[in-house]
Amino acid sequence: MTEPATARVDSLEGDPPLLRVEGLEVEFSTSAGVLRALDGVSFEVRAGETLAILGESGSGKSVTAQAVMALLPQPAGSIVGGRIWYGGRDIAAEPVKQVRKLCATEIAMIFQDPLSSLNPVFRVGDQVAEPFRRRRGMDKRQALGKALELLKRVGIPNAETRIRDYPHQFSGGQRQRIMIAMAIALKPRLLIADEPTTALDVTVQAQIMDLLADLQAETGMGLILISHDLGVVADVAQRAAIMYAGRVVETGSIREIYDHPAHPYPKGLLESIPSEGARGQRLTPISGSPPNLLAVPSGCPFHPRCEFAIDVCRTDVPMLRRPEGWEAGHEAACHRSEEVL
Ligand SMILES: Nc1ncnc2c1ncn2[C@@H]1O[C@H](COP(=O)(O)OP(=O)(O)OP(=O)(O)O)[C@@H](O)[C@H]1O
Ligand code: SF4
Ligand SMILES: [Mg+2]
Numbered sequence: 001m002t003e004p005a006t007a008r009v010d011s012l013e014g015d016p017p018l019l020r021v022e023g024l025e026v027e028f029s030t031s032a033g034v035l036r037a038l039d040g041v042s043f044e045v046r047a048g049e050t051l052a053i054l055g056e057s058g059s060g061k062s063v064t065a066q067a068v069m070a071l072l073p074q075p076a077g078s079i080v081g082g083r084i085w086y087g088g089r090d091i092a093a094e095p096v097k098q099v100r101k102l103c104a105t106e107i108a109m110i111f112q113d114p115l116s117s118l119n120p121v122f123r124v125g126d127q128v129a130e131p132f133r134r135r136r137g138m139d140k141r142q143a144l145g146k147a148l149e150l151l152k153r154v155g156i157p158n159a160e161t162r163i164r165d166y167p168h169q170f171s172g173g174q175r176q177r178i179m180i181a182m183a184i185a186l187k188p189r190l191l192i193a194d195e196p197t198t199a200l201d202v203t204v205q206a207q208i209m210d211l212l213a214d215l216q217a218e219t220g221m222g223l224i225l226i227s228h229d230l231g232v233v234a235d236v237a238q239r240a241a242i243m244y245a246g247r248v249v250e251t252g253s254i255r256e257i258y259d260h261p262a263h264p265y266p267k268g269l270l271e272s273i274p275s276e277g278a279r280g281q282r283l284t285p286i287s288g289s290p291p292n293l294l295a296v297p298s299g300c301p302f303h304p305r306c307e308f309a310i311d312v313c314r315t316d317v318p319m320l321r322r323p324e325g326w327e328a329g330h331e332a333a334c335h336r337s338e339e340v341l
Contacts, residue, residue, distance in 0.1 A: 017045060017085075018045055018047045019085065019107075021042055021082070021084050024079065024084065025041075026060075026078065027080050029075075039247050041247065049223070050237040053224060055242055059243040060247075061194070062226065069109055074096075086102070107189070109192045109193075110179050115172075118167040118178065123163070123164050124165055125144055125163030128150055132186075147163060151163060151177075153181070189222065191212075191221050193225050195226055198229075237254050240253075242266045249302070249333045251332075253329065253330065262332040265302055267340060272286070308339065318334050318335045
């Protein structure tokens, strides 16, 4: 394990962000109309830091990752507002081809479903070796040597022989390790892991989280960890952005949000976590359902489910803000955060 997640927050605060997303808006054209999947999403992540993006199904976590990586389904999905700052460039304004080229070497992603991301008809060794051949110009023998090193590093037992096996011959946890090997092959500066442990049992989830944390400590990469599960990310992330209906409703250090949630939605999620055995639980605790994004409620989109709602919540959209006295970086989008706290 690496040092406790909260210990590193202060030392990271002075660094400029590796990625800064500002007011990102994404829409999909569907047969039922225009669906606004992201409505002003903002967050940042620094080198060496882990940011958890949390929220219920449909809140916009994967769409956020797809927008950053220029992987929105075309032509239905498009960025209609906001900026994505990376290395001094606004990559939201750049052509898709150019952003994908950048991502191929600097920003890597681990997808929600490892089986669908690995090609079933190619040997695992060849798939892990592929970036070294394509991007680093290595010959087959050199690239396989690199693949072997990586498979050992991510903890595949008997990697020397298993390098010749096919994806279906590995367990779910091992396939996720292989995906991690492929993602870190070219030493990305930023890794986005979209629900990397959802399909795995609790023990394997913890092992994969530890592996990601160790790799991050070794390489200094920034890590965005997308999850439903507040328990799983608590030990490895320093900061969190909690999403609801395509917006970030609360952001700040994990320690501060978990101890002093200032928005009723994260507060409800946290109160529903059993004190022990939180890992592996999907978040279904607050009564009511997430809104239909084709007909988002007026004002605060959470108001139909909110026990704190008052008249202004039905008419005025709350913006992220940091009331006086809150820890630096702790913001919530709620008219009544002071009372919620
Ligand atoms: N290709 C698409 N066409 C139309 N709508 C889409 C498309 N992809 C995503 N959406 C919509 O965008 C919203 C956000 O989806 P997203 O996949 O980001 O959710 P998520 O937070 O990752 O959920 P989950 O936890 O289930 O993975 C959803 O309402 C979804 O229906
Ligand atoms: S703005 Fe109002 S409805 Fe929205 S979370 Fe805060 S109290 Fe609840
Ligand atoms: Mg998703």
